[in-house]
Amino acid sequence: MADLRELYQQVILDHNRSPRNFRVPEGANREAQGDNPLCGDKITVYAKVSPDGKIEDVGFQGSGCAISQASASLMTSAVKGKSTAEAEEMFEAFHGMVTGEKDTPTLPRKLMAFGGVKEFPARVKCANLPWHTLHAALGHVGRVATTE
Ligand code: ZN
DSSP states (O other): OHHHHHHHHHHHHHHHHSOTTOSOOTTOOEEEEEEETTTTEEEEEEEEEOTTSBEEEEEEEEEOOHHHHHHHHHHHHHHTTSBHHHHHHHHHHHHHHHTTSSOOTTSOHHHHGGGGGGGSHHHHHHHHHHHHHHHHHHHSBTSOOBOO
């Protein structure tokens, strides 16, 4: 557990300092906005999904705390190249992990680092926001959805 906590801090720092996929992907055909008023995090997630349901490209824009930004950065890295079904499975697993509802041994290790967030209930929404927004984007073709 101690090294996961260390990994958590490293991951947050690293991805907050140099966020991955902080852009609107060319040819994006899915989009949703997420809002976490408790913390002031706002995010828009964009994805380019192929006709057979593969996430060819994904990116995000927005502003917020280090945790929401790092989570968005990691999320986009994790789901790029995956099918939408695989991304939805990751969403379920991540959500279960940060809320402490279930164990999620199948997640990539860097995402597992966010498990520490469940010790800080006020931060769970920050970590979850990008995933909820992706979930909304994948469920709504060609329109903007708001999660809250
Ligand atoms: Zn936040």
